Amino acid sequence: MKLENILVIGGTGKTGRKIVHLLKESGHNVRVGSRSAQPSFDWHQPGNWSKALSGMDKVYITYQPDLAVPGALEAIEELVNQARKSSVKKLVLLSGKGEREAELCEQVVIHSGIDYTIVRASWFNQNFNENFLLDPVLDGVVALPQAEVKIPFVDTDDIAEVAVKAILDDKHNGQIYQLTGPELLTFKQAIATIANASNRAITFVPISIQEYSQGMRDANVPEDFIWLIEYLFTEVLGNPKNSEITNDIEQVLKRKPISFTEYAEKVAATGVWNSLKETV
Ligand SMILES: NC(=O)c1ccc[n+]([C@@H]2O[C@H](COP(=O)([O-])OP(=O)(O)OC[C@H]3O[C@@H](n4cnc5c(N)ncnc54)[C@H](OP(=O)(O)O)[C@@H]3O)[C@@H](O)[C@H]2O)c1
Structure with missing residues (x-):
């Protein structure tokens, strides 16, 4: 093997650190690209x-915070120029399934x-333990819009x-892979699965997008993050074409892909959903 x-x-990050681990395990020379890495x-x-x-021979690209945000297209154009x-x-690009702006990138x-x-990936399971949905899960009350939408986490x-197979094997060149889990779940069903796996009472409360945005504003969440969350809840989750496996x-x-129940049981065993929230 070369x-x-x-x-x-x-x-x-969520996919990148797993990719780094798998590539290093097979002996490849891996460089992390992040603000905290050297070179930064x-x-x-x-x-x-x-x-x-x-x-570098090959590059795995995840853009921050999302390929849909203003400025992403120009950044990807510049990265591609410099890579050339x-x-x-x-190049292996992580994209968001059902995001029109990401498709331009x-x-x-x-x-x-x-x-x-x-x-192209749909919503990550790991949003519930490594991202913005962890806090509400720890609070025991998860209030989200698009309650009726079925999501292929x-x-x-x-x-x-x-991604590792795509990076290492030329037979994946020119392919667009659309990655979903094996089942469609509503947020309520996902939260019930997490509650069951972690043996906790967690309530799901359906709210409107306006109520969700107002809640973020009241909590002083930055406007560009609120914009992205609104985009993901309306453009991505609001598009019925994205409810497919x-x-x-x-x-x-x-x-077979990992099921949400398998994910929830694995994460529950780490205790992260039973830890107390830090209070400032
Ligand atoms: N979350 C989802 O459900 C989902 C679904 C589909 C697609 N995606 C796509 O996946 C990508 C990653 O999203 P994520 O939320 O899961 O994040 P993530 O991969 O966990 O992102 C964190 C990583 O990005 C690095 N980073 C943060 N800001 C950076 C900057 N300004 N410059 C360079 N590196 C930076 C971090 O390292 P440092 O802090 O050291 O810089 C860390 O390595 C996004 O493009 C998103 O659109 C996400």
Whole structure:
């Protein structure tokens, strides 16, 4: 097996750190691309990207905070230009399933002239234990809009395994994979599964998007984060086409995707959902 030099942008994040682990396990030379890494990679400092790209054969790209936000398209265009100059041979882009703005960024990668794979993922399971849904779960009351929408939550373990195959094997070049979990669940069903796995009482409260946004404003959440959350709840969850299950994970990994129950039982065993919230 040829050992390669691989830059993993977002290499300490939800998918990136798992990809770094899997690639290192197979002996590849991995460089983490993040603000805390050396050399540092910051999406807001394009003048410094060449240091992180230097000597890399392949790059896994996760953009922060989301490919749908203003400025993402220009950043991806610039990254692709710099990757070309650095003679990078393959790009694997993590994209959001059902995000029209993200598809514009995908097009930049697709037309880069560099080999590529696009990995479009639906909502991560891990939003409930590593992201903005952890706090409400710990509070025991989860109030969310789009209560009736059925969501094909996907596990970041599966995304990472697919991405690693895409990075290492040329047979995935030119593919757009759409990754979903094996079932459609409402938020209420997801919360009930977490409550059951962690042996806790957690109440789900359906609210409107306006009420949710107002709650974030009252809690002084920054406006650009509120914009992104509104976008994800309206454009992505509000689009019925996104309530579908695909079999791309099974096609690539030759096994079934991880179910939400398996995810919830694994996370519950770590105790994270039974820990007390820190009070300031
Ligand atoms: N969450 C979902 O449900 C979901 C679904 C589909 C697609 N996605 C896509 O997945 C991607 C990752 O989203 P996520 O929320 O799961 O985050 P994440 O991967 O957990 O992101 C954190 C990573 O990004 C790095 N980072 C943060 N700000 C950065 C900056 N300005 N420049 C460079 N690196 C930075 C962090 O390291 P440092 O702090 O050291 O910089 C860390 O490595 C996004 O593009 C999102 O659209 C997410």
